[in-house]
Amino acid sequence: MSATVSRRGFFTALGHPFHPTQRRSQSVPALKGGAPGPGDRCESGAPSQDRDGLAGNSASALTAIIQGRFCFALTSFCSVCTERCPVPGAMKKERGLPMVVPDVCTGCGICQEVCPAPRNAVLMMTRRTAPAPVPV
Amino acid sequence: MITRREFNRLAALTAATAVANARAQQAPAPAANVPVGDGITWDKAPCRFCGTGCHVRVGVKNGRVVAIEGDQLADVNKGLLCVKGYHVGLALYGKDRLTQPLLRRNGVLEPISWEEAIETIAQRIMAAPEKFAIYGSGQWTIPEGYAANKFIKGGLSNNHIDPNARLCMASAVTGYLSVFGVDEPAGCYDDLDKCDVLIMWGNNMAEMHPVLFSRVIDRRTKGEKVTLIDVGTRRTRTSEFCDHYIEFKPHSDLAIMNGIAHLLIEKGGMNAEFVARFCNFRKAPKDPAATPTAPLMGDAMTFDEYRAALSPYTPEQVEKLSGVPASTIKMLADLFANKDLRITSTWCMGFNQHSRGTNANRLCHGIHLLSGHFGRPGDAPTSLTGQPSASGTAREVGTLCHFLPGGRMILNAEHRKESERLWNLPEGRIHPKIGHHTMLMWEKFCTSADKGGDIQTLWVQVTNPGQSLPNLNKVFKPKAALPDKFLIVSEVYRTATTELADLVLPSSMWVEKNGMYGNSERRTQQWFRMVKPPGEARDDCWQMLAVARRLHDLGHLGMKDKDGKFLFTFKNDKGEEVPVWEWPRYYEINVDKSLFEEYRAFTRYKHKDLAPYNEYVKARGLRWPVVQQSDGTWRETKFRFSEFDDPYVKKGAKIQFYHSTTKDDKAQIWFAPAEKAAEEPDVEFPFWLCTGRVLEHWHTGTMTRRIPQLHAAMPHAYVEMHPEDARGKGFANGETIVVKTRRGDLKLPVWYDGRGHPPRGTIFIPFFDERMLCNELTLGDIDPISKEPDYKKCAATVMRAAVNP
Numbered sequence: 001m002s003a004t005v006s007r008r009g010f011f012t013a014l015g016h017p018f019h020p021t022q023r024r025s026q027s028v029p030a031l032k033g034g035a036p037g038p039g040d041r042c043e044s045g046a047p048s049q050d051r052d053g054l055a056g057n058s059a060s061a062l063t064a065i066i067q068g069r070f071c072f073a074l075t076s077f078c079s080v081c082t083e084r085c086p087v088p089g090a091m092k093k094e095r096g097l098p099m100v101v102p103d104v105c106t107g108c109g110i111c112q113e114v115c116p117a118p119r120n121a122v123l124m125m126t127r128r129t130a131p132a133p134v135p136v
Numbered sequence: 137m138i139t140r141r142e143f144n145r146l147a148a149l150t151a152a153t154a155v156a157n158a159r160a161q162q163a164p165a166p167a168a169n170v171p172v173g174d175g176i177t178w179d180k181a182p183c184r185f186c187g188t189g190c191h192v193r194v195g196v197k198n199g200r201v202v203a204i205e206g207d208q209l210a211d212v213n214k215g216l217l218c219v220k221g222y223h224v225g226l227a228l229y230g231k232d233r234l235t236q237p238l239l240r241r242n243g244v245l246e247p248i249s250w251e252e253a254i255e256t257i258a259q260r261i262m263a264a265p266e267k268f269a270i271y272g273s274g275q276w277t278i279p280e281g282y283a284a285n286k287f288i289k290g291g292l293s294n295n296h297i298d299p300n301a302r303l304c305m306a307s308a309v310t311g312y313l314s315v316f317g318v319d320e321p322a323g324c325y326d327d328l329d330k331c332d333v334l335i336m337w338g339n340n341m342a343e344m345h346p347v348l349f350s351r352v353i354d355r356r357t358k359g360e361k362v363t364l365i366d367v368g369t370r371r372t373r374t375s376e377f378c379d380h381y382i383e384f385k386p387h388s389d390l391a392i393m394n395g396i397a398h399l400l401i402e403k404g405g406m407n408a409e410f411v412a413r414f415c416n417f418r419k420a421p422k423d424p425a426a427t428p429t430a431p432l433m434g435d436a437m438t439f440d441e442y443r444a445a446l447s448p449y450t451p452e453q454v455e456k457l458s459g460v461p462a463s464t465i466k467m468l469a470d471l472f473a474n475k476d477l478r479i480t481s482t483w484c485m486g487f488n489q490h491s492r493g494t495n496a497n498r499l500c501h502g503i504h505l506l507s508g509h510f511g512r513p514g515d516a517p518t519s520l521t522g523q524p525s526a527s528g529t530a531r532e533v534g535t536l537c538h539f540l541p542g543g544r545m546i547l548n549a550e551h552r553k554e555s556e557r558l559w560n561l562p563e564g565r566i567h568p569k570i571g572h573h574t575m576l577m578w579e580k581f582c583t584s585a586d587k588g589g590d591i592q593t594l595w596v597q598v599t600n601p602g603q604s605l606p607n608l609n610k611v612f613k614p615k616a617a618l619p620d621k622f623l624i625v626s627e628v629y630r631t632a633t634t635e636l637a638d639l640v641l642p643s644s645m646w647v648e649k650n651g652m653y654g655n656s657e658r659r660t661q662q663w664f665r666m667v668k669p670p671g672e673a674r675d676d677c678w679q680m681l682a683v684a685r686r687l688h689d690l691g692h693l694g695m696k697d698k699d700g701k702f703l704f705t706f707k708n709d710k711g712e713e714v715p716v717w718e719w720p721r722y723y724e725i726n727v728d729k730s731l732f733e734e735y736r737a738f739t740r741y742k743h744k745d746l747a748p749y750n751e752y753v754k755a756r757g758l759r760w761p762v763v764q765q766s767d768g769t770w771r772e773t774k775f776r777f778s779e780f781d782d783p784y785v786k787k788g789a790k791i792q793f794y795h796s797t798t799k800d801d802k803a804q805i806w807f808a809p810a811e812k813a814a815e816e817p818d819v820e821f822p823f824w825l826c827t828g829r830v831l832e833h834w835h836t837g838t839m840t841r842r843i844p845q846l847h848a849a850m851p852h853a854y855v856e857m858h859p860e861d862a863r864g865k866g867f868a869n870g871e872t873i874v875v876k877t878r879r880g881d882l883k884l885p886v887w888y889d890g891r892g893h894p895p896r897g898t899i900f901i902p903f904f905d906e907r908m909l910c911n912e913l914t915l916g917d918i919d920p921i922s923k924e925p926d927y928k929k930c931a932a933t934v935m936r937a938a939v940n941p
Contacts, residue, residue: 075350076216076217077342080832096353096377
């Protein structure tokens with residue numbers, strides 16, 4: 001049996017770095033860090049400033065919060081964060097809206113990395129209490 | 137220069153405003169609501185991506201698009217956008233924009249001048265004008281498509297022009313034509329606000345037309361009751377919101393619709409008065425080859441014959457064919473039998489990319505007509521389009537190999553004559569034989585001349601056939617081994633198509649040029665150029681006009697009208713001719729306006745009347761027929777064929793199908809049998825393979841994959857499987873596997889319990905990823921009437937990859 005690929009590994013294996021022309025044979029410059037543009041949120045898929053601003057501690061001290069007013073699922077349809085969350089049970093959907101289960105969330109920040117909203121809807125917050133152990 | 141942080145703030149501000157408005161269902165806020173500071177100028181444009189036709193406001197600063205927001209004045213989206221729409225401005229700014237013409241020499245694309253590029257094309261055409269073809273798309277603006285159509289049909293007496301709409305909407309066209317005698321939906325998006333029941337037939341609206349779906353979901357939020365029904369072959373995000381998810385065996389949708397029609401008749405649900413007054417019955421012609429229009433006209437049948445033909449489709453038999461429980465078929469029939477309900481049906485590629493696509497469209501219209509669910513707001517069968525101007529350009533301008541502008545046909549001598557008159561051409565200029573449709577065009581291009589491959593030079597604009605054609609190993613890749621074939625590609629980025637191109641022309645895109653689009657609901661939209669294209673990139677329309685002019689100068693007689701004037705002669709306000717084929721002078725006048733005003737004359741024949749260009753400048757699009765009122769204003773039409781709204785319906789008629797194929801103002805209810813698919817799973821290839829799109833990427837992903845936010849959200853393709861199928865094979869979630877069909881094989885990661893949930897025995901692959909071309913696997917068996925290929929059904933097998941990449 002082949003090794004299991006983690007959910008994180010599934011989308012990161014081919015996803016980064018950003019190479020839209022990977023299959024090209026010719027002299028297309030590799031697009032390291034993504035195409036530049038007016039709304040270019042992050043240069044290498046790195047988390048944006050919100051996380052940096054609050055992340056004084058290690059990742060496990062953080063938990064994600066979805067800011068409903070910025071979330072696409074509110075007015076349109078989006079499920080990227082719940083699909084890509086690597087921790088089973090850390091995110092759930094209620095009537096199409098994503099919710100974080102803080103006791104299960106490990107604060108890895110993938111949901112923030114992948115959020116496609118114009119204003120990132122995921123805020124990484126310092127936990128008030130120690131995280132519960134991740135269920136096996 | 138605006139900083140990223142500022143952009144985000146702006147985008148967020150405007151997004152939040154739009155959200156608040158949409159949620160509250162308030163009247164659109166005045167445009168003054170948008171930020172105006174920081175030296176940003178704002179203008180309107182329809183979104184570049186899908187056929188929904190949302191309007192965006194585009195913020196420009198220092199010659200760059202810096203902000204996008206939903207346009208609150210737009211009826212279509214009322215300020216709302218989907219995830220692609222909010223980022224549409226970034227489509228212009230991928231790092232690898234093409235900025236100079238490139239010619240392949242010794243296998244390598246090398247920069248050349250525009251003069252050389254235009255000369256090269258002109259010489260290829262001069263050498264063999266009848267072996268030249270144009271392949272365009274529903275992403276052509278209306279004036280671009282019109283210019284291309286006039287150039288090749290009116291100038292070169294050659295009808296080898298087809299758009300990628302052939303791969304997308306062709307079956308909807310033949311459906312509308314054979315049922316109503318005229319293309320495009322009678323209803324519009326307002327139906328979504330009025331319907332009690334919305335049935336989505338193989339249509340994942342939450343991902344493909346999210347703004348339209350949110351219009352419906354919003355009604356629920358307000359407490360209105362709308363029953364949503366998803367009839368499909370795979371559980372999608374749309375299914376999550378639906379009251380009923382009805383899963384059927386691939387290709388058995390015709391049986392379900394026949395089952396509904398059967399019950400309507402047998403259980404008294406038929407609206408006998410409506411049918412007697414407004415409908416005839418039709419079946420496939422005995423001899424489809426008798427006349428060219430025989431497959432569209434069909435043969436008459438009586439009601440009793442129709443009823444007898446349906447008699448095998450009992451609920452129990454339909455259950456056997458489709459896997460849908462008989463009780464569910466009865467539930468659907470009961471809905472249609474209820475005259476108090478308003479029922480809207482929508483569909484898109486599920487019906488159209490179907491080797492019986494025309495019949496699927498006909499049967500859906502049929503159950504609406506049979507039950508009288510037609511002609512009231514909320515009661516309509518409506519096809520949705522995937523390309524921004526599939527309707528406006530491909531269908532209305534008629535950039536297909538058998539059409540002339542305004543719904544006219546190549547095969548009709550009167551239509552050719554009329555077109556020659558409008559184009560001021562000598563009689564007989566337009567070739568009477570239809571050209572090659574898409575699949576045939578590419579097959580001929582990929583076949584050597586000595587084996588009958590009669591297309592030598594092919595010019596592709598605004599589309600990416602190297603990724604989107606089915607069965608690529610047959611109809612695209614063989615070009616690489618045919619040195620005498622010449623592929624010209626007008627593009628904005630390198631794509632799977634430019635890989636085999638001999639000449640690449642850098643193009644302007646979206647708000648780098650003037651444009652007009654026509655969306656799914658007959659709405660014609662206009663925008664102005666707001667920023668300049670990068671480097672030496674130039675408008676697609678200019679490229680066409682420059683080649684036409686070069687041919688004129690080389691002495692090609694077709695480039696002159698019957699008075700000896702160049703086909704594309706434009707004058708400025710002072711009446712002086714402007715040589716627009718010289719790029720620096722192209723924007724001296726509004727070429728779009730000149731072409732559009734010329735095209736307008738074609739549109740009245742099928743009552744698709746368009747207003748003058750300036751009306752579209754003022755409006756967020758207008759739905760045709762747009763008819764001038766006695767006070768001089770222009771009024772759009774929301775509901776065609778209905779007396780209460782359509783000015784072309786006779787007084788007292790209530791409903792009038794004034795382009796009826798039977799000339800009696802009646803629509804046709806067709807009978808068509810359920811048939812087997814061209815290739816079905818067997819022992820060797822036990823899975824159904826379905827392909828499609830995802831929310832974050834549009835079409836072949838050449839634009840959306842260069843937008844970092846969208847790329848991060850959906851970075852690569854995958855194959856969706858049922859978890860039990862995957863576990864049965866021992867596949868771990870995310871493991872790279874091989875998907876194989878009789879046409880090719882492809883390595884990609886397997887994903888189960890992911891976004892979509894195919895049933896056991898079905899796999900699904902999205903087609904946006906050029907690194908994993910699922911069209912190397914697809915069959916592409918075509919509908920015999922529309923010539924549209926099936927991308928949704930073929931037989932495949934899956935296996936562990938021998939060596940992981």
